[in-house]
Amino acid sequence: MSVHLRSLRIQAGDRALVSQVSLRILPGKITVLVGASGSGKTLSARSLLGLVRGIEPGIVQADLEIQDGEKTHRPYDARDREAAFAPIRGPLLGWLPQNPRAALDPLRAVGLQISDCLKLAGRQSDPGPWLKRVNLASGVGALLPHQLSGGMAQRIGIALALARGSRFLIVDEPTTGLDPSLRAGILQELRAARDAGVGLLLITHDLRLVRKLGDHLLVMDRGCIVEDRSAQDLGAMKSPQAQALWQATARLEGR
Amino acid sequence: MSAWRPWAGSALLLFPLLIWVVSLGAGYDVIGDVDVSRASVGPSAAHWLGCDHLGRDVLWRLVTASESFVGPSLLACAVALAIGVPAGALSGWLGGRAASLTRFALTTIASLPRFVLVLLVCAAFGNSVQLIALAAGVAYAPTLAEAIYARIQSFRHRGFVLAGQAHGLRSGRILWLHLLWVNHRRLILRHCIQLFAYFLLLETTLSYIGGLDGAGSFGVAQPDPSWGNMIAFEWREPEANLWASLAPGLATALVLLGATWTGRSLVEEQA
Amino acid sequence: MFPTLSLATLLTASTADAASFRYAEDQAPGIVNPLFSTTMSEARVNELLFDGLYSDNQELATVPELVQSDELSEDGMSLTMRLRSDVPWHDGRPLKAEDVAFTIQAMKDPGTLSTEAGRVSFIERVETQGESLVVLHFTEPQARPQDKLTFKILPSHAFSGSTVTRSDSFRSRPLGTGPYKLVSYNDDNSITFQANSEGLGGQARIGEVVMREVSDKSYQAKLLLYESLEGLVRVLPRDLAVLQNNRKIELYPYQTNSWWYVGFNQARAPFDDVRVRQAMSYLVDVDALLAPVGTGEILSGPFVRSSPFYNHKVNPRSYDDARAATLLEEAGFVREGGMWSRDGEPLTMTLSAHRTLESAQEVVINLQSQLRTGGVTVEVEFLDEAEWKARIWRQRDFDLVLSQWSFDRNEDIREQLHSEGARNFGSYANPEVDALLDEARSTRDPQAKKAALRAVHALASQDSPMIFLWTLDSYSAISTRVDDVVIHPFYFFTWVRQWHMGS
Structure with missing residues (x-):
């Protein structure tokens, strides 16, 4: 049970946006993908779901x-990639996008959207328990996305991902824009998911998260992986980019 | 906008549907209704709106006239939906060359003024209200398709669409349920109301023009009632019952007003 | 479609000229040439421009017009006429015997395709003696040939050869001997006529006549009220009340020799069955049908009531649904759910009406309603002139027609009712009627003709080849500024010479 991506290359015209990216996600483990904005983190993550715009062979190779x-699924080797990704999206790989509110259908009550996911997973369509699981009142289910606060929206996002029952979850910048108390709550949810055996790929530019809950660390810069190591030996990071990130984090913590 | 307008608008819009049902249920014989002994009599208990100059009951003609536009305008809406929604949605969703071709075809239809298109169809295939409805539906489809195309294209790469795909929702379900039904049914409903009003106006106008020359060469011809031919039939009569031409005129104006109010409230709620 | 616009244009164009008589036509004459006239508006213009050998006096008796004196041979086979010498053509040239010969030959010439050819078929040949003597030789003995010699005479010097075509330049520069000369065709489709100073009996008293085209009939009355016109040829029934109450306008009733009918296509089932035709006529309440159209006289046969041939012993059928039911049952029909059918085929028919027939819409809707109540379904179609000619006249493809026939004073109904008649598109055939019509044509005895045609009337009423409806009361409306007005029921302007503008 694992997700293993090797030698990913994403091209736009002659320019390679991402090249030579390899990563693994394992059940019950959290892999953290760190990098500055525009380093290709999100693009790499979306390539796991086949959701890079235009997944024709000329653009994405992996x-x-x-x-x-x-x-064993090898969707990028299939002739019809779109069809090959169909059994992967959802049951195997889930995605919690960067802005969870934008990831919700703006005119559909969030409870119904959870039910949609439950139905897709072949589960009981009552959203109540899943709202409770992310510490939301059941009345929230009747709200529309624009009526939710940032933290609530993030929890709904997690609830959706959990409801879908994906074995692996890609979580894109889960704590951006949240105040510290909310952030702690979200991290708690992620930990709970990991403990339930879900394999997570956490995308962030915040190295502190690695220390809090990472098992494995990848650092990306300009479309390449520059650092690939266990979360235990963060101090041994060599690449200048990783060190710059590390220093930035240390400054934040030392305030 | 005042809060009562959407309600009043909907009530006015429901009025033709209501009398349509009444008319279909009652099956009043408006053709065998001539009785010259009551020609041009004014309103009374037996004839609430009086009679026209052939002694036909105006209220029943007014009610029965709904059959000449409600059914056909629903047909027009069905045609416009059947062409406009798939064309707009699929070209917005898929993009590419097929979308360009579809939009080129629709723009070609749209470049002809609608009224001219309808008249051309009448001239080529004969004058029947169903045919006019068909033509109006086809003529309106590009407007609907273009509106939907623009919205679907802008929604196509929104986060929730990608998220839905990541959850394993099939493209069809995202497009038809989430994009069209959940997010754009008001837009579609507004266009249907607009087309309904357009068709009413078209049918009334054509039947009025047709009624003027007495031979009903356009629209609905006497003795079948239409609000348009009712006005044309009475207006030159020197001693006519005023209500015989006033009532259908008022009815047309009120339904069109209802369509405007309802349509506008749908736009504002969406905005 | 833009009544106010056309009204405004017409009003601004109206500077009342006291010496001018302006009248309205629905449609301007298509051609000004008596050899090809088919419409009443053309007939009226011809009356202004041309004279005939004979004409009608105000008692509608035939009197000489271009003829000074005549003499019928004893055997009735020839008529010698001396022409008047005091009537020149509008261009000053004298009227000659050869003009009469030319006119008759042009009408008979197969190349001319004259619509009037039938009027001279009884003339075998024309002989001229000198400048002013004309001798007509007939194919069979004639009692009153003068009655048939009212057609207009054309100038031979305006044509070359005896074949005249519709496109001859004569149509734009017509030349006659009549009381008025054509001065100009105007841009607004009007035609201006000027009094002919050398016409018969001196100059007509009104200096100028103008024909104006006003295609929307309902505005003709308004123009008369606004003094933009001096005369209306025919007033719409709905305008009668308004014009009657206006002191500046006088209404002149006149009897037209025309009647309305609903014709059956007897070549088609079920109208080949006389019982079905009779039943249909019992299902129609003609009084109720006439009420919205105007007033008139209801007929029982193919003549107007004032005609000597009308058979007053035959009464118009009145509504009788019980009789109708009996007749339809005899013909094999059964009534189920209120509607008649035979062998499972419902009694359904299409009624064709001419698009320009005035008030036809009211009649048609009314008739549809009456027959529906009587258990018969009627669909309606309106045909324009071309469709009418093709469908009704040539292909005879119809069930019922609503139309009217107009006749001149001779009321010759042979074409309509004879089995070989050119206008018998309903395919009516009754040998007895054929024999009577032949007799009426050939007899020299006026009483015998009358008796034969009255018998035809009775038979036609019995056979019901059509439902005979009515003659409408017609009125002309003329401004009270015009005095001494007498109107010819058919040609309108026959006695225009005596009309004059008052103070």
């Missing part, structure tokens, strides 16, 4: 291998 028990 060796993606997803093990699901006895079955």
Whole structure:
């Protein structure tokens, strides 16, 4: 049971946006992908779901291998990539996008949207327990996305991902724009998911998260992986980019 | 805008539907209704709006006239929806060359004024109200398609669409349920109301013009009632019952007003 | 479609000229040439421009017009006429015997395709003796040939050869002997006529006549009220009340020799069955049908009531649904759910009406309503002139027609009712009627003709080839500024010479 991406290359015209990116997501582990804005983190993550605009062979090349028990999916090797991704999106890989409010249908009550996900997963369509699981009152289910606060929207996003029951979850900048108390709550939810056996890929530019809950760290810069190591030996990071990030984090913490 | 307008508008819009149902249910014989002994009599208990100059009951003609536009205008809406929604939605969703071709075809239709298109169809295939409805539906489809195209294209790459795909929702479900039904049904409803009003005006105008020359060469011809031919039939009569031409005129104006109010409230709620 | 606009244009164009008589036509004459006239507006213009050998006096008796004196041979086979010498053509040239010969030959000439050819078919040949003597030789003995010699005479010097075509330049520069000369065709489709100073009996008293085209009939009355016109040829029934109450306008009733009918296509089932035709006529309440159209006289046969041939012993059918039901049942129809059908086929028919027939809409709707109540479904179609000619006259493709026939004083109904008649598009055929019509044509005895045609009337009423409806009361409306007005029921302007503008 694992997601293994090797030698990902995404091209725009002659320019490579991402090249030579490899990463692994394992059940019950959190892989953290760190990098400055525009370093290609989000693009790499979306390539796991086949959601890079235009996934024709000329633009995205990758060796993606997803093990699901006895079955192995290699969607980028398939002739019809769109069809090959269909069984992966949802049951195997879930995605919690960067701005969770924008990821919600603006005119559909959030409870219904959770029900949609539950139905997709073949579960009971009552959203109540899932709202409760992310510490929201059941009345929230009747609200429309624009009536939610940032933290609520983020929790709904997590609830959706959990409701879908994905084995692996890509979480894009979950704490951006949230105040510290809310951030702690969200991290708590993610930890709970990990403990339930979900494999997470956490995308952030905040190295502190690695220390709090990371198992494995990847640092990206200008479309390449520059650092790939266990979260235990963060101090041994060599690349200048990783060190710059590290220093920036230390400054933030030392305030 | 005052809060009562959407309500009043909807009530005015429901009025033709209501009398349509009444008319279909009652099956009053408006053709065998001539009785010259009561020609041009004014309103009375037996004839609430009086009679026209052939002694036909004006109220029943007014009610039965709904059959000449409600059904056909629903047909026009169905045609416009059947062409406009898929064309707009698919070209907005898929993009590319197929979308350009579709939009080129629709723009070609749209470049002809609608009224001219309808007249051309009448001239080529004969004058029937169903045909006019069909033509009006086709003529309106580009407007609907273009509106939907613009919205779908701007929604196509919104976060929730990608998120839905990531959840494993099929493209069809995202397009039809989330994009069209959840997010744009008001837009579509507004266009349907607009087309309904347009068709009423078109049918009334054509039947009025047709009624003027007495031979009903356009629109709905006597003895079948239409609000347009009712006005044309009476207005030159020197001693006519005023209500015979006033009532259908008022009815047309009120329904059009209702359509305007309802349509505007839908725009404002959306904005 | 833009009544106010046209009204405004007409009003500004109206500077009342006391010496001018302006009258309205729905449609300007298509051609000004008596050999090709088909419409009443053309007939009226011809009356202004041309004279005939004979004409009508105010008692509608035939009197000489261009003829000074005549003599019918004893065997009735020839008529010798001396022409008047005091009537020159509008261009000053004298009227000659050869003009008469030319006119008759042009009408008979197969190349001319004159619509009037039938009027001279009884003339075998024309002989001229000198400048002013004309001898007509007939194909069979004639009692009163003068009655048939009212057609207009054309100047031979304006044509070359005896074949005249519709496109001859004569149509734009017509030349006659009549009381008025054509001065100009104007841009607004009006035509200006000027009194002919050398006309018969001296100059006409009104100096100028103007024909104006006002295609919207309902505005003609308004123009008369606003003094933009001096005369209306025919007033719409709905305008009668307004004009009657106006002191500046006088209404002149006149009887037209025309009647309305609903004709059956007897070549088609079920109208080949006389019982069905009779039943249909019993289902129609003609009084109620006439009420919205105007007033008039209801007829029982193919003549107007004032005609000597009208058979007053035959009464118009009145509404009788019980009789109708009996007749339809005899013809094999059954009534189910209120509607008649035979062998499962419902009694359904299409009624064709001419688009320009005035008030036809009211009649048609009314008729549809009456027959529906009587258990018969009627669909309606309005045909324009071209469709009418093609569908009704040539292809005879119709069930019922609503139309009217107009006749001149001779009231010759042979074409309508004879099995070989050119206008018998309903395919009516009754040998007895054929024989009577033949007799009426050939007899020299006026009483025998009358008796034969009255018998035709009775038979036609019985056979019901059509439902005979009515003759409408017609009125002309003329400004009280015009005095001594007498109107010819058909040609309108026959006695225009005596009209004059008062103070």
